[in-house]
Amino acid sequence: MYVAQALKLSKSVAEKLEERNILKEAIIKHPFFRDVIEAVRFDKKFGEFEEGTVIAKTINGVEIVRGYPKIRRALTLYPTIKKYFKKRVVFEEKMNGYNVRIVHFGKNLYAITRRGFVCPYTTEKARELLELDFFKDYPKYMLCCEAVGRESPYVPKDVYGVDFEFFVFDIKERASGNPLPIREKERLCNEYGLKLAPILGETDVKNAHEVARDIIKKLDEKGREGVVIKDPEMRNKPIKYTTSKANCDDLKYAFRYFSEYGKDFMFSRIIREAFQSFEFDESDEELKSRSLRLGESILKAIVESIRDVSEKRKIVEVVRLKFSDLDVLNLFLEHLKRSGVYFEVRDMKKEEGRILVEINRIMKSTTDKIKDHLKGGLW
Ligand code: ATP
Ligand code: MG
Numbered sequence: 001m002y003v004a005q006a007l008k009l010s011k012s013v014a015e016k017l018e019e020r021n022i023l024k025e026a027i028i029k030h031p032f033f034r035d036v037i038e039a040v041r042f043d044k045k046f047g048e049f050e051e052g053t054v055i056a057k058t059i060n061g062v063e064i065v066r067g068y069p070k071i072r073r074a075l076t077l078y079p080t081i082k083k084y085f086k087k088r089v090v091f092e093e094k095m096n097g098y099n100v101r102i103v104h105f106g107k108n109l110y111a112i113t114r115r116g117f118v119c120p121y122t123t124e125k126a127r128e129l130l131e132l133d134f135f136k137d138y139p140k141y142m143l144c145c146e147a148v149g150r151e152s153p154y155v156p157k158d159v160y161g162v163d164f165e166f167f168v169f170d171i172k173e174r175a176s177g178n179p180l181p182i183r184e185k186e187r188l189c190n191e192y193g194l195k196l197a198p199i200l201g202e203t204d205v206k207n208a209h210e211v212a213r214d215i216i217k218k219l220d221e222k223g224r225e226g227v228v229i230k231d232p233e234m235r236n237k238p239i240k241y242t243t244s245k246a247n248c249d250d251l252k253y254a255f256r257y258f259s260e261y262g263k264d265f266m267f268s269r270i271i272r273e274a275f276q277s278f279e280f281d282e283s284d285e286e287l288k289s290r291s292l293r294l295g296e297s298i299l300k301a302i303v304e305s306i307r308d309v310s311e312k313r314k315i316v317e318v319v320r321l322k323f324s325d326l327d328v329l330n331l332f333l334e335h336l337k338r339s340g341v342y343f344e345v346r347d348m349k350k351e352e353g354r355i356l357v358e359i360n361r362i363m364k365s366t367t368d369k370i371k372d373h374l375k376g377g378l379w
Helices: 002-006 011-019 080-084 120-129 133-137 182-192 208-221 244-256 263-279 284-310 326-338 364-374
Strands: 023-025 036-042 054-058 061-065 088-094 098-105 108-113 141-148 165-173 199-204 226-230 239-242 316-323 343-351 354-362
Touching (some): 002 054, 002 061, 080 239, 088 208, 098 120, 108 120, 120 165, 120 316, 133 141, 244 263, 244 284, 316 326, 326 343
Antiparallel strands (some): 023 036, 036 054, 054 061, 088 199, 088 226, 098 108, 141 165, 316 354, 343 354
């Protein structure tokens, strides 16, 4: 089969791949995706191949797009940075949206989400917002971007003041996943007019934890998520570290929809707050206000959900999206269905030639669980 061939897998490894049922459909067949004949994604990590790796049979041959690897998290700035980096480190803003790999297949751009789905909505945006000239000059590269903004189907956020944008944080070789050094990435983004996730500073490893702490405090005040700490040459794996604001926002979200989220997700965010409080040498006063903030994030969110269900409302997250093409909208709804999302379209209208759609993402598990408890069901 074309996958085993493209990846040069031995017969026994190819059989294991098949046996473990790791390959899933990555794309819906449709003229909007006309450059792709078929494509599969890795639903789990397999050997060196990350979850989300895509193998596409395109009109120009078979293409490999490596998945975006996991970024490990620091709980302490000191001594973690010292332990993992050598001489110098770069701090980049960790933007809070969703991970997209943008690639060029045949004659068009394709936007792949973290798990390896070609997303119709994101692909339409990529084709509208980005020029082809970067890919004409560098056809074998992919742009690893954070897609952020209010009109995000997966992580809608107002903090960036945009409806929808791509911010490039890595440029990588598609088939190997090898990244360009940070200066090179910066140069190419400037040359081709691509927006870059902000590069906040570069410093010696020696005093990096102090610099990081200042950066984190400023980002926290602005309601931003955190930093990704990188080796300037990209030889070491990056590490992430988040603000208290981001941890609390995640907790609010996770507890509002508590039954859709794993316990680990919540627990790890609470532990992070503890390490940050310790490392930032907080006064009793500061610790108290952190505790209050943390507690409120958890309790208020969940009480709100209970109230909603008690008043006969379903627990939903509303997303508002704009499409240029009705076909793409329908394709996107099909994509949501296939990704296992429960949803209902609550409103659709035309505005200046575009289609505005409001979708309720239904948190079925949380709704059902609360309903059950409100009827006397035991935990
Ligand atoms: P992971 O599997 O990497 O832990 P996650 O889904 O838990 O991913 P996050 O906690 O959001 O994700 O952290 C990693 C993600 O941060 C990356 O996958 C990427 O989408 C996003 N990101 C935002 N800004 C940057 C940046 N400047 N450099 C690298 N990644 C960034
Ligand atoms: Mg994220």
